[in-house]
Amino acid sequence: ILNVEQSPQSLHVQEGDSTNFTCSFPSSNFYALHWYRWETAKSPEALFVMTLNGDEKKKGRISATLNTKEGYSYLYIKGSQPEDSATYLCAKNSGGSNYKLTFGKGTLLTVNP
Amino acid sequence: DAGVIQSPRHEVTEMGQEVTLRCKPISGHNSLFWYRQTMMRGLELLIYFNNNVPIDDSGMPEDRFSAKMPNASFSTLKIQPSEPRDSAVYFCAGGVSADTQYFGPGTRLTVL
Numbered sequence: 001i002l003n004v005e006q007s008p009q010s011l012h013v014q015e016g017d018s019t020n021f022t023c024s025f026p027s028s029n030f031y032a033l034h035w036y037r038w039e040t041a042k043s044p045e046a047l048f049v050m051t052l053n054g055d056e057k058k059k060g061r062i063s064a065t066l067n068t069k070e071g072y073s074y075l076y077i078k079g080s081q082p083e084d085s086a087t088y089l090c091a092k093n094s095g096g097s098n099y100k101l102t103f104g105k106g107t108l109l110t111v112n113p
Numbered sequence: 114d115a116g117v118i119q120s121p122r123h124e125v126t127e128m129g130q131e132v133t134l135r136c137k138p139i140s141g142h143n144s145l146f147w148y149r150q151t152m153m154r155g156l157e158l159l160i161y162f163n164n165n166v167p168i169d170d171s172g173m174p175e176d177r178f179s180a181k182m183p184n185a186s187f188s189t190l191k192i193q194p195s196e197p198r199d200s201a202v203y204f205c206a207g208g209v210s211a212d213t214q215y216f217g218p219g220t221r222l223t224v225l
Contacts (some may be wrong), residue, residue, distance in 0.1 A: 043219055
């Protein structure tokens with residue numbers, strides 16, 4: 001993996017379904033993995049920042065896991081609601097003195113009522 | 114706090130004109146980032162500052178783009194001369210070092 005990649009590119013689910021999607025990143029030079037939620041016509045909002053291998057974070061119905069050795073993170077949404085419809089972005093920070101985030105292209109989630 | 118403030122929110126200009134985008138970060142945030150979002154390339158980092166000093170400008174497309182941060186509460190991104198391919202949404206984001214970044218509402222730029 002050379003870049004931050006997200007899959008699937010888009011996803012349609014029914015209200016009440018649980019869903020998950022993947023962020024893959026180069027496992028070398030890892031400092032932190034960020035997840036953002038981006039609603040149409042708004043700006044990205046931070047969900048989680050994870051740094052340790054095996055980290056698991058939760059905010060309401062949304063949770064995320066991190067595997068730094070193999071270079072992936074999963075985002076889970078339990079019981080999807082229409083208001084969860086958004087693009088979910090992940091971004092890697094390689095640490096050191098560089099604060100730069102490298103973003104994936106996102107997963108567009110649409111939750112149908 | 115009002116969050117990150119960007120102006121203008123929308124800008125329509127003609128090719129060849131100078132465009133200046135402005136950003137006021139959240140007080141206390143020492144890192145400031147300028148991003149460009151397009152359908153083709155997603156969210157790209159253009160440049161970032163730490164403590165008002167430009168640290169990484171490797172994402173700046175070409176010499177037509179320049180950015181300044183004269184003090185901790187203000188930054189500008191300038192495009193001169195602008196071209197149609199510069200049309201995009203430009204986001205400013207701020208944070209504390211490598212921690213969470215807080216994004217502004219963006220400036221939608223259209224170059225005709």
